[in-house]
Amino acid sequence: MDSNGDGIGDLGGIRRKLDYLQWLGVDAIWISPIYPSPMADFGYDISNYTDIDPIFGTVAEFDALLDDVHGRGMKLLLDYVPNHTSDRHPWFIDARASRSSQRRDWYIWRDPDPGGGPPNNWRANFGGSAWAWDKKTGQYYYHAFLREQPDLNWRNPQVQRAMLEVLRFWLDRGVDGFRVDVMHHLVKDTEFRDNPPNPDFRSGMSPYRELLTTYTVDLPEVQEIVAMMRAVIEEYDDRMLVGEIYLPVERLMAYYGASGRGAHLPFNFQLILLPWKAKEIAAAVGRYEALLPSYAWPNWVLGNHDKPRIVSRAGAAQARIAAMLLLTLRGTPTMYYGDEIGMRDVPIAPDQVQDPFEKNVPGLGLGRDPVRTPMQWSDVESAGFTSGTSWLPLADDFKTINVANLMQERSSILNLYHRLIQLRRKEPALSVGDYAAVPVGNDLIVLCENQRIADFWSRSISPDNHAASISASCRRRALSCGSQRTSIVSMSESRTSFSCVPTKA
Numbered sequence: 001m002d003s004n005g006d007g008i009g010d011l012g013g014i015r016r017k018l019d020y021l022q023w024l025g026v027d028a029i030w031i032s033p034i035y036p037s038p039m040a041d042f043g044y045d046i047s048n049y050t051d052i053d054p055i056f057g058t059v060a061e062f063d064a065l066l067d068d069v070h071g072r073g074m075k076l077l078l079d080y081v082p083n084h085t086s087d088r089h090p091w092f093i094d095a096r097a098s099r100s101s102q103r104r105d106w107y108i109w110r111d112p113d114p115g116g117g118p119p120n121n122w123r124a125n126f127g128g129s130a131w132a133w134d135k136k137t138g139q140y141y142y143h144a145f146l147r148e149q150p151d152l153n154w155r156n157p158q159v160q161r162a163m164l165e166v167l168r169f170w171l172d173r174g175v176d177g178f179r180v181d182v183m184h185h186l187v188k189d190t191e192f193r194d195n196p197p198n199p200d201f202r203s204g205m206s207p208y209r210e211l212l213t214t215y216t217v218d219l220p221e222v223q224e225i226v227a228m229m230r231a232v233i234e235e236y237d238d239r240m241l242v243g244e245i246y247l248p249v250e251r252l253m254a255y256y257g258a259s260g261r262g263a264h265l266p267f268n269f270q271l272i273l274l275p276w277k278a279k280e281i282a283a284a285v286g287r288y289e290a291l292l293p294s295y296a297w298p299n300w301v302l303g304n305h306d307k308p309r310i311v312s313r314a315g316a317a318q319a320r321i322a323a324m325l326l327l328t329l330r331g332t333p334t335m336y337y338g339d340e341i342g343m344r345d346v347p348i349a350p351d352q353v354q355d356p357f358e359k360n361v362p363g364l365g366l367g368r369d370p371v372r373t374p375m376q377w378s379d380v381e382s383a384g385f386t387s388g389t390s391w392l393p394l395a396d397d398f399k400t401i402n403v404a405n406l407m408q409e410r411s412s413i414l415n416l417y418h419r420l421i422q423l424r425r426k427e428p429a430l431s432v433g434d435y436a437a438v439p440v441g442n443d444l445i446v447l448c449e450n451q452r453i454a455d456f457w458s459r460s461i462s463p464d465n466h467a468a469s470i471s472a473s474c475r476r477r478a479l480s481c482g483s484q485r486t487s488i489v490s491m492s493e494s495r496t497s498f499s500c501v502p503t504k505a
């Protein structure tokens with residue numbers, strides 16, 4: 001929420017909504033970057049890691065927010081962006097001043113290739129070459145994202161020290177942990193070899209994906225950096241590290257670190273990335289569970305500020321199923337603001353585009369503005385988000401899809417989320433219980449849980465005939481489950497059903 005009428009959400013706004021977050025049942029809040037930034041990538045281009053951008057508030061307001069959050073028994077996680085700074089960060093300004101600058105090696109510099117072009121074929125996530133020409137010093141610098149986001153050279157021990165100090169600065173202030181931006185990107189090939197072509201590339205995909213990321217992403221040395229970050233976290237009591245890592249689950253596991261001394265939660269994005277088909281999701285749950293090392297704690301993410309919302313991917317009915325899945329699977333669930341009221345992606349007219357990704361690579365549906373529109377609090381003007389003009393357009397469904405309205409409606413998705421979170425708190429089986437899948441058909445996922453969960457499901461959702469018939473066919477197969485009750489989530493295209501089947505008298 002925007003507390004000062006400039007149309008942009010801020011710390012004061014979050015503070016005013018803590019009652020709501022507490023009611024919903026949120027345990028920990030992660031806020032995207034709030035540090036001083038020229039906002040080329042909306043805060044992911046940081047020019048000072050140890051201050052607050054005036055757009056969002058002051059350090060004093062941050063401390064007050066942290067106190068309030070802790071006072072309510074909740075936790076606060078900050079976004080830590082170690083891979084790159086802003087090109088206006090004093091470190092980079094120094095680095096680019098001359099080839100002999102003290103901090104030249106804090107970033108990644110290369111001579112042009114013999115033909116005068118970029119040193120190799122590496123691409124930037126947000127379009128074009130990952131190399132930007134620096135005329136003054138006659139070299140290229142590497143940027144995995146925008147040219148305004150030069151990559152730090154994490155092989156340099158001075159960079160390591162300076163960046164680990166940033167963690168301590170915020171940990172000393174009392175933050176409970178960090179979501180680490182693009183953790184898998186931190187180290188690059190020392191020989192700067194060309195990335196090979198991606199055989200799975202298809203037109204319509206982001207041009208970045210035309211190449212594999214063999215020499216730019218997920219190098220083994222990244223794990224040394226992750227371990228360093230974890231060691232800093234361990235200097236404090238009860239803090240945590242979440243890694244934003246887009247990798248196949250097989251490669252994700254390494255980010256838990258050797259014997260679990262890495263990230264506490266390497267984000268598991270399967271529910272965001274996979275087609276919304278029960279068979280695929282069920283297989284993914286099984287695969288993930290099978291891969292988890294004994295010391296690893298699972299996690300599931302349903303939405304974030306970079307990817308299309310669940311309602312837009314799967315429809316409003318399936319968004320309810322998704323909520324049930326997210327909040328009944330074992331492990332830590334992560335939700336994205338607005339998903340709990342069923343917000344959908346908001347179409348953005350070309351002249352309203354803010355996201356540099358959409359500006360650089362237009363028309364492929366990669367832009368992230370549609371998922372970043374104002375939270376819909378109520379049916380008043382600007383949905384109660386701002387008294388001014390919001391920085392992105394408001395969804396046109398805000399008169400009905402809003403917190404105030406959906407709180408009143410007993411069976412709304414918002415109340416479903418609220419009750420699911422309560423249930424999850426009450427039922428340890430949902431966090432630490434066993435998981436067993438029972439194959440019953442193409443459109444079903446069956447979770448074996450216990451009595452009370454089943455009761456909850458039958459109270460929450462009135463079973464229809466479809467549910468009754470799957471109950472019958474499932475009862476026999478579910479016997480192998482060995483738990484008291486079995487919950488069934490139907491993900492059929494045409495209907496939404498749930499059922500609970502007793503497997504023991």
Ligand code: GLC
Nearest residue numbers: 041044081145181182305306
């Ligand atoms: C991460 C962030 C994204 C940002 C990018 C560059 O993927 O989630 O929003 O643009 O990193 O920092």
Ligand code: CA
Nearest residue numbers: 002004008010
């Ligand atoms: Ca504001």
